[in-house]
Amino acid sequence: MTAPSIRFDDGAAYEQAMGVWSRFAGEIFLDWLTPSSGWRWIDVGCGSGAFTALLMQRCAPADAQGVDPSEAQLVFARERPEARGATFQVGDAMALPFPDNRFDAAVMALVIFFVPDPAKGLAEMVRVVRPGGMVAAYAWDMLGGGFPFAPLQAEVQALGITPPQPPSAAVSRMDALRDLWAGSGLEAVETREITVQRTFADFDDFWGKSTAMGAIRQTLAELGPAEEEKFKQRVRARLPPDAMGRITYASRANAVKGRVPV
Secondary structure (H helix, E strand, C coil), X not given: CCCCCCCCCCHXXXXXXXXXXXXXXXXXXXXXXXXXXXXXXXXXXXXXXXXXXXXXXXXXXXXXXXXXXCHHHHHHHHCCHHHCCCEEEECXXXXXXXXXXXXXXXXXXXXXXHCXXXXXXXXXXXHHEEEEEEEEEEEECCCCCCCCCHHHHHHHHHCCCCCCCCCCHHHHCHHXXXXXXXXXXXXXXXXXXXXXXXXXXXXXXXXXXXXXXXXXXXXXXXXXXXXXXXXXXXXXXHCCCXXXXXXXXXXXXXXXXXXXXX
């Protein structure tokens, strides 16, 4: 069996599988940032617009720009009613299409481990934020078992397949994020852990939403019906339901923030 690859080219499927997790973590992340209204924001790697929508709903921004390399994801983001007022465009995290000092805050929500050169991506965020502005990110703890799809990944690994990792997975560690932010010249660097829970109506609800996209979908397609059913039952055994049949489990992200020197 070929090793699956990580791709995000279906905004609706991404929203079901990851968007909900992203919003849960994003709520806590925004509380921690304690932003002011009227800020100018850039959401780097905005994807389906889940975090940008939170900015529009909660922060009353003067401007919100979402940048992502996937036009398919941006189509979904532009159609989100709750993200109305934000602007979305194709762009590269390592070469942001904005001038220096353009924003009050730059964020990467569950993205920095996908940037081939995280230091370069961070330097771009610092460049486009004004002196005194905020630069922040949060990332699933990929190497510490915090990824929302960890129950599925464990069974993929049991098949003898190494689950795909983002190109810069190591940067998701708390110490790596802290060192990266401090090394960029940002001041008042702080970190925190974010733990969130998601409840599914039952196992079928979990399965349908969690296998709708990405590498796991590719893996299941290659297994064939009989082997897929065995795989499904092994995952089911990892996620015992409560008395009402609901499936609840937690995921964990690491967050970091700092200020651009004045």
